[in-house]
Amino acid sequence: MPDAPIRLLIADDHPIFRDGLRGMFADDPAFEVLAEAENGARAVELARALQPDVILMDLRMPVMNGVAAIKELTRLGVPSRVLVLTTYDTDRDVLPAIEAGATGYLLKDAQRDELVRAITTAARGETALSPSVATRLLGRVRTPDTPLSARELEILHLISQGNNNRETAARLFISEATVKTHILHLYAKLGVNDRAAAVATAFQRGLLPLE
Incomplete structure (x- = not known):
């Protein structure tokens, strides 16, 4: 039997970006997009109900931001892995997200192959770190x-x-x-x-x- 698809939840406040991600995975049997959330609070609600394998989480969203949502998911014991997918790669964005419980961190300009690898890695519970983020941290510390x-x-x-x-x-x-x-x-x-x-x-x- 083929492996079950990796079940995804997309959390981002930009509808066009959500549509783009959904379209990216629409014809790929290795992935299934369960739902979309326009803010962190909705992401937490959907994650509790649907138990996705991986949540693609933006950081800067209304109502509840990504870091707050990750902390709440951790507090609630939701087993879904969180892969941060954002525009921001500053230290003040990266470290709080990882410390809150994110499994990985990727930038939105990543190529599709890089995103697929990161999602697959995160689904296994392993850390998926964008090379550009790693390089930035390397240069700092x-x-x-x-x-x-x-x-x-x-x-x-x-x-x-x-x-x-x-x-x-x-x-x-x-x-x-x-x-x-x-x-x-x-x-x-x-x-x-x-x-x-x-x-x-x-x-x-x-x-x-x-x-």
Whole structure:
């Protein structure tokens, strides 16, 4: 049997952009758009009712913004993954969204293939970070041979053993949102965009033991 389609909820206050996304996935059997929300409050309402696999969440919306909506979804225990899809890539936009519980962060100028990869990655519960966002963060926080904190090394070690975010959080007695924030910092410090590259780079630099 073919894999079930990834079920999507689109949350954006611009109807034309929502229409464009819906049209993008209309003929792709790998995805199913369940509904659209024009603000964060409506997104939370629909997510609770429909339980989509991935929510494509804009940040700046009326009534309730994206970060507030992500926090509410986390508080309510809604299992849907949130992939931020926005125009803004400043530090004050990126970090609060990840800390609130977003699984990934992508800019609206991303190509379709990049968006599809990010959605698929987010649906697996893995961090999906736009290369341009990673590059911006890298330029802000990285210095030559930026040392990893003890907590970042712990998380990196658990990632190398195949633990996902939830398993890592459980082992360290911290929240998944905290794990995601540390992973975001790891990516910036190591100059990578995904978990596999982070582990490979860590081994190359001798940050992880060869077992």
